[in-house]
Amino acid sequence: MSVRILALVGSLRAGSHNRQLAEAAVKLAPEGAEVELYEGLADIPFYNEDIDVEGNVPAAAAKLRAAAQGADALLLFSPEYNGTIPAVLKNAIDWLSRPYGAGALTAKPVAVVGTAYGQFGGVWAQDETRKAAGIAGAKVLDDVKLSIPGSVVRFAETHPVDDAEVAAQLTDVIARLHGHAGTSVAA
Template sequence: MRVLGIPGSVRQDSHNRKLLRAAAATLPSGVELELWDRLAELPHFDEDLERGPAPAAVQELRDAIAGADAVLISTPEYNAGVPGVLKNAIDWISRPFESHPLRDKPVAVVGASTGLFGAVWAQAEVRRVAAHIGARVLDHELPVGLADGAFGDDGTLSDPEQVAALAAVVQALVDDARVLEKA
């Protein structure tokens, strides 16, 4: 089984990339996490670009989602909302609306931010948009606040309670994907 991890930040050392790596460490046996961290390569969504073949990065993201059993999105929060690059990716993914690769795909959203609340507003917004476009969105969240101090030097989450909460979100995502697999 394969989970696609999408960090909502383009910064190489982002807290949300670290959070996805921490999630990978909690995966059950036989499940792998593939990181898709090329949001910066996606062009701004433009319906004019839909008239021809999809831009290469857009097609690669669509293919990566289509080939995954589930998707785990880790989002920061910029100005009390979802980062533009992540929203842009979701806009591209949602086309064509009737048959996009995220439709009926299990999706979980977690987040880390340097503020106290751990990107809860951005997580809620990503869940809302993903549900609107037809993804099977899990009603879980994991806010990792004060993220500058939440990770050890090795990139792992420092708080055992957050590690356990992250493992629970990941397990729920894997369980939902397995339910679909059996259907």
């Protein structure tokens, strides 16, 4: 049985190092796991309860919810914007948190990783992302972490998949998330 892991990237920039990290995750997925890089977060309107009406949910938000509901786990990639979570990733979590108590994140294993230019690799943003996902109902894996500092220098000429240390750490994250997701699927 294959485990489906949905990857959401909190940066919309084409050359984003977090996007590159997510691309590496797709390539490094262990046997029995499939990491799907979600496209389309830029198309989702800001969460507004007035437009979150059954039968009339914006198509982009409905597509995200369907993708998350079809996944066994989520892997969130968060850069750090002004010391916190990027709006695009927070917006995705907001849409996935509804309907209250039965959102697409409810009880799903979620791991949060990322890279940032600063010396701590975006840990503040990643901690805020874990907090938001947990409040939204996800089963956040607080012990599965990867924060890579100095992204601008570290990945200036090397894609994360070609950085042996990063590849090994990311492979471990995916394997651990896969294990949690596999346990949830079997239950």
